[in-house]
Amino acid sequence: MTAPLTGTVAIVTGASSGIGEATARRLAEHGASVAVVARRKDRLDLLVKDIEAAGGTALAVTADITDRTQADQAVQTVVDRFGRLDILVNNAGLMLLGPVVGADVEQWERMIAVNQKGLLYVTNAALPHLLEAAQDELRQVADIVNISSIAGRVAWANFGVYNMTKFGVNGFTEALRQEITKKHVRVGVLEPGAVDTELVSHNNEQVKNDLAASDDIAEPLQPGDIADNIAFMVTRPRRSSIAELWAMPTSQA
Ligand code: NDP
Numbered sequence: 361m362t363a364p365l366t367g368t369v370a371i372v373t374g375a376s377s378g379i380g381e382a383t384a385r386r387l388a389e390h391g392a393s394v395a396v397v398a399r400r401k402d403r404l405d406l407l408v409k410d411i412e413a414a415g416g417t418a419l420a421v422t423a424d425i426t427d428r429t430q431a432d433q434a435v436q437t438v439v440d441r442f443g444r445l446d447i448l449v450n451n452a453g454l455m456l457l458g459p460v461v462g463a464d465v466e467q468w469e470r471m472i473a474v475n476q477k478g479l480l481y482v483t484n485a486a487l488p489h490l491l492e493a494a495q496d497e498l499r500q501v502a503d504i505v506n507i508s509s510i511a512g513r514v515a516w517a518n519f520g521v522y523n524m525t526k527f528g529v530n531g532f533t534e535a536l537r538q539e540i541t542k543k544h545v546r547v548g549v550l551e552p553g554a555v556d557t558e559l560v561s562h563n564n565e566q567v568k569n570d571l572a573a574s575d576d577i578a579e580p581l582q583p584g585d586i587a588d589n590i591a592f593m594v595t596r597p598r599r600s601s602i603a604e605l606w607a608m609p610t611s612q613a
Pocket residue numbers: 373374375376377378379380397398399400401423424425426451452453454455474478507508509510551552553554555556557558559560
């Protein structure tokens with residue numbers, strides 16, 4: 361049987377670790393040529409080697425998506441290399457927690473830059489190519505999956521600006537879905553609960569200790585679980601669009 365994404369081209373941002381890395385592997389297993397985008401070139405190069413060793417096709421694109429020129433160039437590099445773009449997974453993200461009172465405002469700016477502006481820059485650059493792919497004989501449909509969070513649905517103290525960025529991603533995703541769904545570009549948001557990745561590690565010791573002390577999740581999701589969900593979203597029949605998927609660990613209330 362032919363793999364469902366054979367002939368398609370996907371971009372996964374934030375693919376140097378965690379959910380993005382697992383998603384790149386999964387989409388390649390399903391037959392997509394996968395461009396992996398992040399800042400850590402060494403990690404991307406290793407991932408490309410792995411995907412190719414498993415028989416897939418991948419391209420490492422080193423870019424800081426908070427820089428609009430780099431985001432534009434990243435998308436152009438992919439289209440120059442593969443000639444098309446069918447799937448965009450906006451996954452790159454940063455979660456820096458702590459009280460609003462007395463906050464390090466530079467941390468807010470970094471989160472807004474990656475979680476919102478970066479997502480917008482890559483989406484803006486990708487849209488013409490996705491709209492074109494949706495007209496193409498191959499699948500007659502294209503996909504954007506935006507990785508939000510349970511923190512895009514529920515707000516908690518100490519998550520303020522992270523909450524704001526992810527609530528924003530949810531709103532933007534639905535507005536864009538309504539704008540282009542009839543052009544057969546599916547736009548969906550995926551909201552994971554706790555996933556075992558590097559995400560928390562970028563916080564200061566106080567935040568990490570507080571999180572560890574309040575952690576009652578016996579078994580968080582693994583990155584591959586979210587990769588499975590993304591693969592599900594982008595392999596539905598053309599008529600079927602998953603606008604929102606909330607993916608929780610069974611042990612997270
Ligand atoms: P990781 O920290 O493992 O991955 C984050 C990725 O984003 C890395 O590959 C990082 O690569 C990339 N990234 C960060 N800044 C930039 C930038 N400026 N330009 C390009 N890439 C960048 O965490 P996760 O895999 O957990 O996070 C992936 C997404 O999932 C995020 O949007 C996060 O908010 C979301 N999420 C995660 C949950 C969890 O519990 N882990 C729960 C809910 C949502 P590099 O540093 O090499 O640039």
